[in-house]
Amino acid sequence: MESLEQRRQRLMGPNVPTFYRTPLHIVRGEGVWLWDVDGRRYLDCYNNVPHVGHCHPAVVEAIARQASQLNTHTRYLHERVLDYIERLCAKFDHDLSQAIMVCTGSEANDIALRMAEAVTGKTGLIATDNTYHGNTKFVSQLSTRRPPIGGYPGNVRLVPAPDSLRPVGGDLGSQATVFAENVARAIEELEASGHGFAGFMLCPAFANEGLPCLEPGFLDPTVEVVRKAGGLVLCDEVQPGFGRLGDAWWGHEILGFRPDVVTLGKPMANGHPVAAVVTRPDVMAAFREAFGYFNTFGGNPVSAAACLATLDVIETEGLVENARDVGVYTLARLQDLSHPRIGETRGHGLFFGMEFVAEDGVAPATDFAEAVVEGMRDRGILLNRIGRKMNILKMRPPMPFSRSDGDLAVEALGEVLARMPQ
Known part of the structure; x- marks a missing residue:
């Protein structure tokens, strides 16, 4: 059998x-x-x-109730997705006030990379050399689980990831500086190659890298380098986001920096397939101008109901x-x-x-x-x-x-x- x-x-x-x-x-x-x-x-x-929590009754009930009323895409008007985006953006303490709703973290990160291209007009991207940001063709070029067929493209640079036991540069005290220097060197290479530099994507907990012990301010030198070069900081909060780290809603708050784009995923609807990209209006406008983007299922009424219920539970419990x-x-x-x-x-x-x-x-x-x-x-x-x-x-x-x-x-x-x- x-x-x-x-x-x-x-x-x-x-x-x-x-x-x-x-x-x-x-x-x-x-x-x-x-x-x-x-x-x-x-x-x-x-x-x-x-x-x-698995099968939380409030989320289950919200999904069932909305599914019994209506489920369609966002080319029709409906309030729930707007209610959710409004509440979600209020959880950020800086100027991230608009969002695109999608279905997976891979989709969200794919959009974030295209936002960096739209804002800068360049295509060069940087990530760490032991990371994972999704499995679309575009995003998988940053991920290091398996190299792309034909090798990593010329517009991608992977810098050594921070490490607690084997620090970049060999010393914990100078690791932040050396990490930033490696990012600066990668930017120089991208500019010299003709691709230019568009953005740096990272998980603020460096989760797949091994969750190293990093002090607040660790990324300050790196963020300064990225800003000086005109690139965007793209922050993947799929793992540390929504309060997992305990001291704040978002991992970037723990390290103390302000990203230009934040991507969210799996936790936001308690298992219902939902993800999002949150950013500033100027970045959103550049993306909307450069790409004709539409997501059939992103932000549908049932997904929005699941998101709202999940947010309610996080707060009330x-x-x-x-x-x-x-x-x-x-x-x-x-x-x-x-x-x-x-x-x-x-x-x-x-x-x-x-x-x-x-x-x-x-x-x-x-x-x-x-x-x-x-x-x-x-x-x-x-x-x-x-x-x-x-x-x-x-x-x-x-x-x-x-x-x-x-x-x-x-x-x-x-x-x-x-x-x-x-």
């Missing part, structure tokens, strides 16, 4: 990724919990898509404050764990990383990290890995995650580590 995995490959093709050596067959979710087909319960310490409180508590407990392979434990709000290293204290311990992830899965705790060598444990739970949930995860992790080789 054909297994579910075999059927999946037959119908979806090869190399469609799944988590874990033995993939999970998940059939139900509620809050921070997931259940598999056999009825086993798992604590979800990884998924940022169900931002306010105090989930940003919860991320701050539970984040500080859980990080302290994680940092109390001890094992020779732990190189550094770091985090901000409900976003944690634990980096595993080899005996020399520097080389990545990739296999060790994979074994820890599998051991946690066997104990009913779901998390995964990030980083250049996939040696960094990644915890990014839904926002209702509690102190007791943190206790459960940390205690299980302590048990797994105790059984790992020294």
Whole structure:
């Protein structure tokens, strides 16, 4: 009899990724919990898509109610999308006041790159050398999971990503300056090549890079370099946004800079396929003039209802404050764990990383990290890995995650580590 995995490959093709050596067959979710087909319960310490918790009743009800009334595209007038954009833009403390609603973070980042082109009239783009910003053809040229066929195009430069244990330039104290110098050098190369410089795209938490410990102001020298060159700062908030970092709604607020464009995605409608690009009116006008853009499903009434309900839940349930409180508590407990392979434990709000290293204290311990992830899965705790060598444990739970949930995860992790080789 054909297994579910075999059927999946037959119908979806090869190399469609799944988590874990033995993939999970998940059939139900509620809050921070997931259940598999056999009825086993798992604590979800990884998924940022169900931002306010799996199947939150307020979001489910809002989707169902609007779907029973109307769902169409934005070439007809409707209020919900405008109500949402108005409330969303009010969450920014600077001059980002207009938005384009789309369906995925990839689409949002694709638009952000085109906004940079429209404003500058140039095509040169910069990102870090260990990042991910989506899977459209345009955006994937910045992403480093797999190089594009034929290699990276001439208008793209990838600069060394910041790192806690292996800092750019070899020294933590000078890393911010060296990072900015590398961006400046990339800009010079783009200008000399004839492409010119349009924009620098980054995640303000440098999440896929490994969630390095960076102080507020780290990006100040880089932002100055970008501004001086006439380029745009494009900020991908798909992972750190909507209060995940606890101390603010947005990751760029934590680092203390003001981007020209912000992109949003997965968390904004609690799993309903919604994303957005938020920017200034002058940038929006340049984009609208240069590109005839329309998105059939972006900002439809059902998506807007899901977004509004998600925003309501974040506010009424105090989930940003919860991320701050539970984040500080859980990080302290994680940092109390001890094992020779732990190189550094770091985090901000409900976003944690634990980096595993080899005996020399520097080389990545990739296999060790994979074994820890599998051991946690066997104990009913779901998390995964990030980083250049996939040696960094990644915890990014839904926002209702509690102190007791943190206790459960940390205690299980302590048990797994105790059984790992020294």
